Amino acid sequence: DAKTTQPNSMESNEEEPVHLPCNHSTISGTDYIHWYRQLPSQGPEYVIHGLTSNVNNRMASLAIAEDRKSSTLILHRATLRDAAVYYCILRSSGAGSYQLTFGKGTKLSVIP
């Protein structure tokens, strides 16, 4: 999988929006952008994924740059339960797509 770059940590105040950035300058045309998060003492949890267009679901929104070299996960109103490590991952639709490469991710702290 192509490499992604994320900030090590971010802070947000409760009930404010959070924008988590991810750079993936070597993304290929068949790579989907996936986001997972891992709460303390739990396994990773799928958040959202997209290819080219912006995506919304009940958990978050994903904004993808026009050149696809970066993306942003948006949590519209951070809650204390959103404190977690967020991973941005590229998954090819071709062979080897099972090989998710989780980097260090971004540790999000939410301040009450």
Place this chain on the structure above:
Amino acid sequence: DVKVTQSSRYLVKRTGEKVFLECVQDMDHENMFWYRQDPGLGLRLIYFSYDVKMKEKGDIPEGYSVSREKKERFSLILESASTNQTSMYLCASSGALGIPPLHFGNGTRLTVT
């Protein structure tokens, strides 16, 4: 919701013991995976299975084997546990290779003494 259940949350074993980690999923998923997670190294794929009795090596298969006799169950076996296998082990499943998300269990923290 998909449920992936790992049989033990914490496990302590001695060096040289044979260790079985069990994982069961309830969504009839074809694909199942075993990862280990270590500080500073992220998640690393050990083995995966795309069908009953089928398995493929991941990035770090040495010292491990797997078994998938039934679709819902995927076992990770440490033939002779060593201290460097002390880690968090995560099982996951997904509906098909490609885009569907992985659903993870809550992990088994294995300590080998």
